[in-house]
Amino acid sequence: MRVLFAASEAEPFASTGGLADVAGSLPSALCSKGHDVRVVIPLYSQINQEYRNSMQFICSFSVKLGWRYQYCGIFSAVYKNVTFYFIDNKYYFERQRIYGEYDDAERFAFFSKAILELMAHIDFFPDILHTNDWQTALAGIYLKQKYHVRPEYAKIKLVQTIHNIEYQGKYGFELFSDLFELDPPDYEIVEFNGDINLLKGSIVCSDRITTVSPRYADEIKLPEYSYSLDPILNRFYFKLCGILNGIDQNYYDPNSGQDIFAAYSANNTFGKLLNKKSFQFDFSLPERTEIPLIAVISRLVQPKGIDLIIYVIDELLKRDIQFVLLGSGNHAYEEYFHSLEYRHRDKVRCIIGYNKKLSKKIYAASDIFLMPSVSEPCGLSQMIAARYGSIPIVHETGGLFNSIKSYNKFTGEGNGFSFYACNAHDMKHVINEALDIFIYRKDEWKQLMYNAMTSDFSWNKSSEAYIELYHEIM
Ligand code: ADP
Numbered sequence: 001m002r003v004l005f006a007a008s009e010a011e012p013f014a015s016t017g018g019l020a021d022v023a024g025s026l027p028s029a030l031c032s033k034g035h036d037v038r039v040v041i042p043l044y045s046q047i048n049q050e051y052r053n054s055m056q057f058i059c060s061f062s063v064k065l066g067w068r069y070q071y072c073g074i075f076s077a078v079y080k081n082v083t084f085y086f087i088d089n090k091y092y093f094e095r096q097r098i099y100g101e102y103d104d105a106e107r108f109a110f111f112s113k114a115i116l117e118l119m120a121h122i123d124f125f126p127d128i129l130h131t132n133d134w135q136t137a138l139a140g141i142y143l144k145q146k147y148h149v150r151p152e153y154a155k156i157k158l159v160q161t162i163h164n165i166e167y168q169g170k171y172g173f174e175l176f177s178d179l180f181e182l183d184p185p186d187y188e189i190v191e192f193n194g195d196i197n198l199l200k201g202s203i204v205c206s207d208r209i210t211t212v213s214p215r216y217a218d219e220i221k222l223p224e225y226s227y228s229l230d231p232i233l234n235r236f237y238f239k240l241c242g243i244l245n246g247i248d249q250n251y252y253d254p255n256s257g258q259d260i261f262a263a264y265s266a267n268n269t270f271g272k273l274l275n276k277k278s279f280q281f282d283f284s285l286p287e288r289t290e291i292p293l294i295a296v297i298s299r300l301v302q303p304k305g306i307d308l309i310i311y312v313i314d315e316l317l318k319r320d321i322q323f324v325l326l327g328s329g330n331h332a333y334e335e336y337f338h339s340l341e342y343r344h345r346d347k348v349r350c351i352i353g354y355n356k357k358l359s360k361k362i363y364a365a366s367d368i369f370l371m372p373s374v375s376e377p378c379g380l381s382q383m384i385a386a387r388y389g390s391i392p393i394v395h396e397t398g399g400l401f402n403s404i405k406s407y408n409k410f411t412g413e414g415n416g417f418s419f420y421a422c423n424a425h426d427m428k429h430v431i432n433e434a435l436d437i438f439i440y441r442k443d444e445w446k447q448l449m450y451n452a453m454t455s456d457f458s459w460n461k462s463s464e465a466y467i468e469l470y471h472e473i474m
Pocket of ligand 1: 018298327353356357359378380
């Protein structure tokens with residue numbers, strides 16, 4: 001099977017979130033199963049020189065966007081056995097940041113068009129074009145509405161993945177023909193509530209729509225979660241399915257000892273105590289391994305459920321616990337956590353920033369990982385935490401629901417704790433229950449750690465699900 005995976009970011013080249021993790025690991029999982037899967041991303045200025053050195057120039061051509069004719073260079077590099085293509089245009093991709101520019105519509109319209117032109121220039125016409133989020137949605141619309149009449153493109157099937165439905169690519173109709181080069185028959189495809197909505201257009205055009213967890217696939221059919229796209233998803237419910245993301249289990253492996261103080265495994269967790277002690281020492285917290293250490297590693301934004309934590313944290317801190325937070329985002333939240341640390345110097349550390357290596361140290365040092373997201377398409381942090389034996393406490397939503405099963409004291413099953421209603425006191429109740437097990441029922445906690453650390457969060461099962469889905473439409 002030949003697949004072209006089109007994404008606006010991919011690990012390890014350029015990353016702002018979960019999409020990059022998926023684009024960096026799913027294709028290599030598919031390749032290892034014998035398929036020819038290639039990835040295409042923009043050549044951002046943020047991509048390190050180290051990676052640029054391994055790139056090869058393939059060709060260049062010009063891409064037509066309305067009245068514009070823009071240079072498009074193609075570079076390629078092989079990473080983890082996957083061929084990556086990089087779309088080069090300095091005007092569009094040499095910017096301070098990856099998204100959030102005034103002309104994102106034009107930048108990603110160019111990228112989308114370049115993806116289709118690329119196929120002809122490298123003579124790679126895949127069986128499947130797999131687009132991701134709104135930034136590549138237009139590539140799918142072009143494929144089905146424009147390029148399909150050409151024999152080489154006619155058989156290509158389209159899969160669109162929604163990583164987060166909040167971002168839809170909404171623009172005014174002034175861009176309809178001038179920039180997007182769409183024609184009157186395309187109006188009904190892309191129009192939604194009076195605007196152009198690129199994600200909606202791709203949902204209409206695609207052969208299958210996937211999202212990043214089965215639960216989220218159900219949730220986005222409801223107005224509470226859909227950011228108003230629920231009528232469209234209900235209309236095309238037969239195309240929609242949810243496949244849980246995996247994590248790179250080699251990168252996140254406590255047994256490798258990489259980036260943490262001491263290695264440990266599910267069968268021998270002694271090293272975890274050393275990680276906790278070293279962390280307490282480094283951050284000047286009392287060095288007591290018997291104290292439960294609760295961690296939060298998150299973007300500090302409303303959907304991550306930060307308000308629930310704020311609501312009960314002072315009450316929780318009356319118990320003999322330690323609390324560490326690593327995150328950045330909303331300024332008001334950052335200020336709040338600064339003040340929390342100030343008020344509880346002996347128990348709390350709040351590190352404002354983004355630090356991948358430190359995050360691994362915290363996963364390894366902590367006993368409990370708190371992730372009360374209001375909504376969560378998939379979530380990777382809870383899986384990483386479980387892998388490091390930091391027991392996740394999650395709100396039952398999206399991928400949190402699909403990956404974390406609440407501990408059952410009668411059967412010993414489960415790899416974390418969860419609460420049903422998005423309510424701070426329900427969360428506090430579950431945290432207290434977890435703390436009691438940690439303090440008073442040590443054997444049960446050991447079992448829980450074993451269950452969490454041996455949970456299968458690899459790409460193996462999920463990549464099989466994608467292969468099955470591709471086969472269904474071919
Ligand atoms: P989202 O993509 O919505 O931010 P996920 O749980 O899917 O949430 O992925 C978050 C990823 O980013 C995880 O790998 C997590 O460890 C990492 N992360 C989040 N905040 C930070 C931070 N401040 N420093 C380092 N890593 C972080």
